[in-house]
Amino acid sequence: MDLPVMPPVKPMLAKAATKVPTAEGMLYEPKWDGFRCIVFRDGDEVELGSRNERPLTRYFPEVVAAVKAHLPARCVVDGEIVVPQGDRLHFESLLQRIHPAESRINLLAEQTPASFVAFDLLALGDESLLEVPFAERRTRLETALDGIRPPVYLTGITREPETAQRWFQTFEGAGLDGVVAKAPDLPYGPDQRLMTKVKHVRTADCVVAGFRWHKSGPIVGSLLLGLYNDAGDLQHIGVAASFPMARRAELVEELEPYRAEALDGHPWQEWANAQVQQNGENRMPGAVSRWNAKKDLSWVPLRPQLVVEIKYDQLEGRRLRHTGQFLRWRPDRDPLSCTYDQLEVPVRYDLAEVLETGERSGRP
Template identity: 60%
Template sequence: MQLPINPPVEPMLAKSVPKIPTAEGMAYEPKWDGFRCIVFRDGDEVELASRGGKTLTRYFPEVIAEARRQLPPRSAVDGELIVIRRDADGGAPRLDFELLGQRIHPAASRVNLLAEQTPASFVAFDLLALGDEALVEQPFTRRRAMLTEALAGVAAPMHVTPTTTDLDTARRWFDLFEGAGLDGLIAKPADIPYAPGKRMMFKVKHARTADVVVAGFRWHKSGPVVGSLLLGLHDDAGTLHHVGVSASFSVARRTELLDELAPYRGGSADHPWVHGDHESGQRIPGGPSRWSGTKNLEWEPLRPELVAEVGYDAMEGDRFRHTAQFVRWRPDRDPRSCGYEQLERPIRFDVGQVLGGDPTARG
């Protein structure tokens, strides 16, 4: 591969901010919830590069084929790999990160099967090179204009992300597009170059809190202190489901937590997860997966009597999409009252309208 810029290249990153930033010429884009990916194409040679220099090429043969068919013959395009779920009940199509995660499989036969069953799409949002020209030193406004022109003829499953410089439209996108499974907003200053590995952009994500049952914990690898808290929510039938973890604690706080959890340890005799029924659909703490590898996932049960308030950004099905942030203990809450009904569910929105540039969505 002989391009003006060749892999490995770390993608430019975004810094988290609490509210939508404003500045002259600031561009706003939907924040896609998928795998960050730079597609390098030099004729028939195509490489899908993720963060950290890892290759995604072998896992997405259908994207390789589309890149050869639709992307400029010599180009480096930054974007996101996504999977769109279309339910049989006719609900609005939306992003599904869990289905996307299943695409990372060691067996070639499985990779090819999933490429047919859950094909991925690629959403382009920046251009690093075109022909013999490297564009990383160019301001974003020029890169965006060249991206739009170079990919003007692409069709699904290749897309160019919508963008706007109108703040009111950006605010509407932030509220509306979550219902299609998107993650928030990205804000890009007009004059920024493409700086690999640097946090030159801004990201704004949804922030919410929920009261959850703390029904177990895992030890930290550094020693006999708390590594993470295991969190649960009750469904309408009263079944307690494992919905995620809270793990971002200081060294001192991990020791304090061990003392705070001590009165609730030893509750395995009738614990709803120790004696849970995964086959019936109950979510319980599981074993190693392709994501955890050989990581020790053993856990210690706690009597499910503790309630904590945690911060979270989004749900993935019936669990927290990312690690939840511990806020405080809630001794005033009955653990039986901690259910899914307290969670804010965004109105479903068709991701096709985001990708297709529906005028009512853009404003």
């Protein structure tokens, strides 16, 4: 491979905002919920680079084939690998693809094929475009991808803040998780937070039914969260983490009274040494990490009597899509009142319409 921009390259990142920015000339795109991927193609040589610079190439053979069929012969394109299922994206199916067995990968490539959504052009032919303003890179990308067909897509774009706000409110129902704003004169800065992302922020009251130790020592790493379903079962929905180190030590003392005889009659007693179920829908506290099989995910049970208010962005099926953020304890809440009913469910939106916005959006 001999390209003007060579792998590995860390993708350009975004800083978070709570509102859609409205600076003059700003360009807006839907924020896709998948695996960030920089595609490097030099003829028949293709590499799919990830955010952490580890190649994704072996995990998505169908994307490699699509790149060869639809992208220019020599290019470097930034985008997102996604798995459409029905009328929305399905992130859980992406997680299933990170698997050591080639036979399993090939089977899933047929059963749940991935697509690639392009949104930036880093190089074309012998020319590096890293210093070229974003508005010009977008125009070059549209020309380079003119006539592309699924499973390769060009992301939608708009200059209208009102349209971006509508995307933010409606596209979540198709599995997207916000919008991204980019200045028209923005160069491509690898590993720099030069863009702006706006994601949904919500709160929920959850039962704390266990915790994991931090990797650095006897301090709390994360709280295991649960919600009661309609049958009265406490379902594990994710974790709350990202505490300051001093707070992690304080939590050890705060949780200590709830550790005594906690496993007796614990709703997750049978999950203590369980593995992830095949369909991935009911992730269990003691499950093996898909990203690191050696990572210790053992947990300490707590009597399910504590309630915590967390901040979260979105759901993936019946669990949190990302790590929740601890806000405060809720001693006034009955744990049995912490049900799924409190969660906001986005209105369904047809993913096909989102994917078509790239064809309808026109040049910036």
